[in-house]
Structures are given as C-alpha cells and as structure tokens.
Amino acid sequence: MLYPEQPAAPPPEVPGQPQPDNLQPVPPDPPPAWPTSAPPVGPQSAPPAPTGWPTSAPPVGQPGYPVPYGYPAPPARPRRPPAFFLLIALGAVLAVALVAAVVLGVNAIHHTRQDRDALRTQQQQRSQLDAAAKAKLQNDFKTADFPGKLQKIKDLDKATDSAFSQWSVGSTVYGTLSKALTSCEDAVDAYDRAAGAFPAGMFTAGAPQKINTDNPETDCGRAFTSRI
Numbered sequence: 001m002l003y004p005e006q007p008a009a010p011p012p013e014v015p016g017q018p019q020p021d022n023l024q025p026v027p028p029d030p031p032p033a034w035p036t037s038a039p040p041v042g043p044q045s046a047p048p049a050p051t052g053w054p055t056s057a058p059p060v061g062q063p064g065y066p067v068p069y070g071y072p073a074p075p076a077r078p079r080r081p082p083a084f085f086l087l088i089a090l091g092a093v094l095a096v097a098l099v100a101a102v103v104l105g106v107n108a109i110h111h112t113r114q115d116r117d118a119l120r121t122q123q124q125q126r127s128q129l130d131a132a133a134k135a136k137l138q139n140d141f142k143t144a145d146f147p148g149k150l151q152k153i154k155d156l157d158k159a160t161d162s163a164f165s166q167w168s169v170g171s172t173v174y175g176t177l178s179k180a181l182t183s184c185e186d187a188v189d190a191y192d193r194a195a196g197a198f199p200a201g202m203f204t205a206g207a208p209q210k211i212n213t214d215n216p217e218t219d220c221g222r223a224f225t226s227r228i
Contacts, residue, residue: 141198146207149191153211153218156184160221164228177228184220188213 163180166172188211195209203209213219 137198137202141202144194144198146191146195146203149187149194150207150211150218153184153187153191153220156180156187157216157218157220160184161224164221164224181221181225188218188220 160177160180160183163172163177167174167177191211195203198209200209211218213222216223
C-alpha cells in the first residue's frame with residue numbers, strides 16, 4: 001500500500017546565526033490520485049499466451065507423456081516380424097553380389113577383348129611374315145635359275161660324250177675326258193643341293209627337283225664309263 005509523501009520540514013534554526021528574512025515554509029505536495037472505482041469482482045479472463053507456446057494439451061499416450069488415470073491405454077505399435085529384417089538383409093546381400101558380378105563381368109569382357117585384339121594382331125603379324133617368307137622363297141627360286149642349271153648339265157653331258165669319242169679314237173688324252181666327267185658330275189651335285197632347299201611343288205618337268213642320271217642327256221657319261 002502506498003502512503004502520501006509528507007511535507008518536508010523547515011531547516012532547523014542554528015543559534016547565533018542570522019536567519020534569512022524571506023524564509024517561507026515549504027508548501028506540501030498535492031495528494032496522490034486515488035482510484036475512483038474498485039477493481040472488478042469475479043473471475044477474469046487470462047492474458048493471451050505468448051507466441052510460440054503450445055495452445056493445446058499433448059495427446060494422451062504419446063511418448064514422453066504418461067497416460068492419465070482413467071484413460072484407456074493406446075494401442076500397441078505393431079512389431080515387424082523377423083522375416084521383414086531378414087528380407088532386407090537378403091536384399092542388401094543380393095545387391096552387393098549383383099554389383100560384384102557386374103564389376104567382374106566388365107573386367108572379364110575387357111580382358112577378353114584385349115586377348116582377342118592381341119590374338120588378331122598376332123594373326124596379322126603371322127600372315128605378314130608368311131607372305132613375306134613366301135615372296136622371298138619365290139624370289140630365291142627364281143634367282144636359283146634351275147632351268148639354266150639343267151641346261152648347263154646337258155651341255156656338260158654333251159662335252160663328256162664328245163671327249164669320250166675323241167679319247168676312244170686316240171685324238172685326245174685321258175685327262176681331257178676325266179676333266180669333262182668331273183665337271184658334269186659337279187654340276188649335277190650342285191643342282192641337287194640347291195633344289196633341296198625348295199618344296200617339290202615349285203618344280204616342273206622342265207626343271208625337276210632331282211637330276212635323272214638315267215637319262216642319256218644328263219647321265220654324264222655313265223653309259224660308257226664301264227668301257228674306260
């Protein structure tokens with residue numbers, strides 16, 4: 001309860017000191033304003049709730065709020081069966097296995113393509129080498145000139161026959177005949193050695209793979225050597 005302020009008392013008089021002539025008593029303060037009506041009687045409405053506060057009571061039975069006495073208990077939350085979690089785990093395992101299979105399959109395909117490309121490159125290189133070897137063989141066969149060698153043997157065989165005819169009548173010495181026989185035999189041996197480096201399919205009747213010494217044109221005097 002508030003009380004009205006009291007008027008200030010005048011300063012006390014000090015003995016032996018003159019007092020001012022204009023000293024006047026201090027007027028009192030006006031009385032405070034009192035309420036002219038009594039406060040309302042009866043229950044009053046509550047002030048509005050601050051913004052952000054909950055305006056309704058929490059639902060009964062929610063987590064953190066116990067069920068009051070007399071209220072029915074909320075229905076129990078259905079529990080998922082163990083098979084549900086088993087299916088989730090199985091799905092995760094299958095997903096991991098699928099990813100692993102895809103990765104392994106991609107790697108296998110990549111290695112297969114690499115092996116295929118390497119094999120194709122080897123085949124191309126082998127084909128090129130075979131073609132080069134075949135071309136070289138043809139060139140070497142042509143350079144060997146077997147028709148020319150055969151013709152040389154025939155010429156040496158004729159020279160041998162001529163030397164034997166001359167020796168048989170005494171118009172030439174035996175050394176000339178022996179030299180003619182040796183030259184013809186050496187030519188036959190050189191032909192056979194050179195022909196051995198080539199396959200039989202490359203030779204023809206005009207240039208055989210081996211000299212026929214039973215042929216009178218290439219026998220190098222074998223028909224008459226028994227009479228020497």
